[in-house]
Amino acid sequence: xxxFAGYVGQVHDADTLLKQMTDAIAHRxxxxxxxxxxxxxxxxxxxxxxxxxxxxxxxMSDETGQLTIAFNGEIFNYVELREELRSRxxxxxxxxxxxxILHLYDQMGEECLSLLNGDFAFALWxxxxxxxxxxxxxxxxxxxxxxxxxxxxxxxxxxxxxxKIPGISAKIDPLALDQIFTLWAPIAPRTAFSDIHELEPAxxxxxxxxxxxxKPYWQLAFPHRDTPSxxxxxxxxxxxxxALLTDAVRLRMRADVPVGSYLxxxxxxxxxxxxxxxxxxxxxxxxxVTFDSAEHDESAYQHEMASALGTQHRAIACREGDIARVFPxxxxxxxxxxIRTAPAPLYQLSGLVRDAGLKVVLTGEGxxxxxxxxxxxxxxxxxxxxxxxxxxxxRPHLFRKLYPYLPGLRQQSVEYLAAFFGAGDALPNDPLxxxxxxxxxxxxxxxxxxxxxxxxxxxYDAADDLVSxxxxxxxxxxxxxxAQYLESRFLLPGYILSSQGDRxxxxxxxxxxxxxxxxxxxxxxARLPPEMKLxxxxxxxxxxxxxxxxxxRSIRERTKQPYRAPDSQAFTGKGDLDYVQQCLSAESxxxxxxxxxxAVAKLQQKCRTQPASGFRDNAAFVGILSTQLWHKNFIxxxxxxxxxx
Amino acid sequence: MAETTKDKVRxxxxxxxxxxDTSYDLAENASLIENDIIDSTAVLELVAFIEDSFDITMSxxxxxxxxxxxxxxxSAFIGSRTGTVAA
Numbered sequence: 001x002x003x004f005a006g007y008v009g010q011v012h013d014a015d016t017l018l019k020q021m022t023d024a025i026a027h028r029x030x031x032x033x034x035x036x037x038x039x040x041x042x043x044x045x046x047x048x049x050x051x052x053x054x055x056x057x058x059x060m061s062d063e064t065g066q067l068t069i070a071f072n073g074e075i076f077n078y079v080e081l082r083e084e085l086r087s088r089x090x091x092x093x094x095x096x097x098x099x100x101i102l103h104l105y106d107q108m109g110e111e112c113l114s115l116l117n118g119d120f121a122f123a124l125w126x127x128x129x130x131x132x133x134x135x136x137x138x139x140x141x142x143x144x145x146x147x148x149x150x151x152x153x154x155x156x157x158x159x160x161x162x163x164k165i166p167g168i169s170a171k172i173d174p175l176a177l178d179q180i181f182t183l184w185a186p187i188a189p190r191t192a193f194s195d196i197h198e199l200e201p202a203x204x205x206x207x208x209x210x211x212x213x214x215k216p217y218w219q220l221a222f223p224h225r226d227t228p229s230x231x232x233x234x235x236x237x238x239x240x241x242x243a244l245l246t247d248a249v250r251l252r253m254r255a256d257v258p259v260g261s262y263l264x265x266x267x268x269x270x271x272x273x274x275x276x277x278x279x280x281x282x283x284x285x286x287x288x289v290t291f292d293s294a295e296h297d298e299s300a301y302q303h304e305m306a307s308a309l310g311t312q313h314r315a316i317a318c319r320e321g322d323i324a325r326v327f328p329x330x331x332x333x334x335x336x337x338x339i340r341t342a343p344a345p346l347y348q349l350s351g352l353v354r355d356a357g358l359k360v361v362l363t364g365e366g367x368x369x370x371x372x373x374x375x376x377x378x379x380x381x382x383x384x385x386x387x388x389x390x391x392x393x394x395r396p397h398l399f400r401k402l403y404p405y406l407p408g409l410r411q412q413s414v415e416y417l418a419a420f421f422g423a424g425d426a427l428p429n430d431p432l433x434x435x436x437x438x439x440x441x442x443x444x445x446x447x448x449x450x451x452x453x454x455x456x457x458x459x460y461d462a463a464d465d466l467v468s469x470x471x472x473x474x475x476x477x478x479x480x481x482x483a484q485y486l487e488s489r490f491l492l493p494g495y496i497l498s499s500q501g502d503r504x505x506x507x508x509x510x511x512x513x514x515x516x517x518x519x520x521x522x523x524x525x526a527r528l529p530p531e532m533k534l535x536x537x538x539x540x541x542x543x544x545x546x547x548x549x550x551x552x553r554s555i556r557e558r559t560k561q562p563y564r565a566p567d568s569q570a571f572t573g574k575g576d577l578d579y580v581q582q583c584l585s586a587e588s589x590x591x592x593x594x595x596x597x598x599a600v601a602k603l604q605q606k607c608r609t610q611p612a613s614g615f616r617d618n619a620a621f622v623g624i625l626s627t628q629l630w631h632k633n634f635i636x637x638x639x640x641x642x643x644x645x
Numbered sequence: 646m647a648e649t650t651k652d653k654v655r656x657x658x659x660x661x662x663x664x665x666d667t668s669y670d671l672a673e674n675a676s677l678i679e680n681d682i683i684d685s686t687a688v689l690e691l692v693a694f695i696e697d698s699f700d701i702t703m704s705x706x707x708x709x710x711x712x713x714x715x716x717x718x719x720s721a722f723i724g725s726r727t728g729t730v731a732a
Binding site for chain 1: 660661663664665666668669678681682684685686687688689690705706708709710711714
């Protein structure tokens with residue numbers, strides 16, 4: 001796991017530029033740095049040594065010197081691929097997975113991507129064809145951004161490296177801001193920065209003779225909704241799932257350093273930890289975060305699971321004040337505004353892993369997308385159920401069952417429940433049916449946008465934009481699969497794997513690995529009948545079956561508790577921090593021009609005096625604060641640097 | 646001129662749910678839910694406002710969109726409880 005940066009074209013003083021770009025992402029690879037400069041192209045690399053500790057330096061060239069790669073991530077099946085290549089006469093000079101990509105590319109060109117099982121982003125300079133090949137893993141675990149300036153194409157693992165390029169300055173992209181305040185994340189390739197783009201997951205980009213082409217090499221797809229369900233034996237399916245997951249964990253335990261595991265106390269990380277514990281003869285180290293507030297804390301389950309597995313368990317407490325303390329660094333890492341604080345405790349957690357001397361952790365992330373664990377899937381099912389009988393006074397009671405942790409909903413009448421979820425007037429053919437209430441509620445935060453920003457965004461609808469990106473086959477999928485696609489293709493890479501995942505882990509030089517996102521498992525789950533994933537209102541049904549003898553019943557049968565953290569309350573308790581006051585002051589808000597200063601002052605006052613604010617107010621508070629921090633970090637600081645230069 | 650029930654209700658909604666945005670065209674019969682002006686927590690804030698400001702105790706069965714989902718409905722509901730005509 002590492003970071004890299006580079007260019008295709010002409011630059012002034014390539015060595016200095018590559019050094020500056022690589023230094024900007026040095027946190028991703030604190031173990032070593034390297035660079036490669038050729039005529040018309042350059043690569044810089046910051047290395048976190050995990051596989052091939054002594055001989056995996058990068059950028060790495062093949063023995064002809066014609067192919068050179070800078071690589072971030074892991075190819076988990078590199079051992080099998082290397083054996084296959086050796087059997088065909090290929091000779092290897094190192095024990096690293098990086099060299100495997102060089103050989104595969106040499107044999108197959110970019111077609112080799114379909115053979116890789118891993119979390120990766122890489123840039124490969126092909127001197128023979130004078131082209132740069134850029135690629136990202138299927139689900140979007142590892143990041144890759146790019147931009148162009150004066151005919152030269154630049155790329156990097158994080159945007160802060162691109163901001164080192166002379167003449168590139170940070171500017172907010174208003175449409176991205178609208179997307180974040182509606183969909184929770186920008187729609188790739190858009191980023192929060194104007195003119196800086198993201199390579200989409202499962203895509204390969206080729207920069208050759210001044211032309212840039214992008215194409216997908218893999219697509220998440222589901223069966224036609226009318227495909228008759230084969231008679232499937234539940235026991236056999238659970239066994240196959242268990243075998244695939246076990247193998248996914250086995251591959252992800254490969255490293256020349258110890259591998260630990262996050263343990264939240266939920267089904268997914270418990271299952272991953274249980275499988276990993278059986279493959280760690282030296283014992284497994286597990287890590288979790290705890291909260292003071294009962295509504296967020298899962299420590300009882302964490303202790304139970306750690307004790308059942310006999311892991312060496314460590315926890316870090318996220319106490320009042322902690323989120324606010326680390327939030328500026330969190331936003332510097334996410335490089336985009338966010339509407340929830342949930343990444344902040346994960347930033348603390350990766351620091352705990354680093355302090356424990358580990359570099360790699362497994363996580364349970366991805367299971368909720370792949371096996372339908374999120375509440376939004378159940379909510380959509382209940383809404384469809386209610387829509388069939390809009391006058392029913394019984395059916396809307398089910399909404400209460402969905403969100404037992406939201407006091408505001410528990411106390412509502414049946415009529416209000418039905419109204420809030422649009423149960424009576426649902427449009428079942430709406431492609432965003434499953435997510436419409438969430439998007440609508442989130443979009444209500446845009447009431448705080450300034451008049452100027454609203455004018456700029458006039459006529460734009462982020463939800464419509466999202467619909468325009470859906471594949472043709474989408475309308476032919478089962479509603480549950482449609483909802484899974486929206487989560488897996490957009491929110492997973494756009495928020496979960498980036499803002500909560502890669503960025504929070506890499507801020508402390510920690511590599512997260514995601515067994516549930518092994519593409520074999522993703523493809524297997526996509527083929528399953530929807531009822532095997534969401535059976536009635538039991539989420540991840542088949543996964544629970546597969547976990548039968550691995551987990552205590554109390555963990556196996558737990559209803560999912562969504563991972564959440566205190567939002568506006570984290571900033572409005574005792575002793576407001578100076579930076580919060582400064583970012584939200586009327587002067588700052590007016591100067592940055594994105595929000596309505598008077599409304600923000602009222603929101604701040606409301607959050608301070610009414611700690612139990614609802615979703616809209618919390619999301620707005622965190623979204624506005626993070627946007628202001630983003631502005632301060634990337635725009636104001638950039639302007640100061642330019643002036644100093 | 647004395648502040649009417651509707652004025653009070655409208656002011657409360659603008660201050661607390663629209664955060665002082667007087668440019669918002671809050672029609673008397675506009676649905677507060679469909680226009681994303683209130684969420685589930687805001688309903689409870691609205692109930693507290695009505696009880697505190699108009700000395701009314703609301704039972705669970707009163708807390709329904711038919712009574713609370715627009716300025717006009719809220720004002721009418723308050724009027725029916727206080728014996729005043731909503732104006």
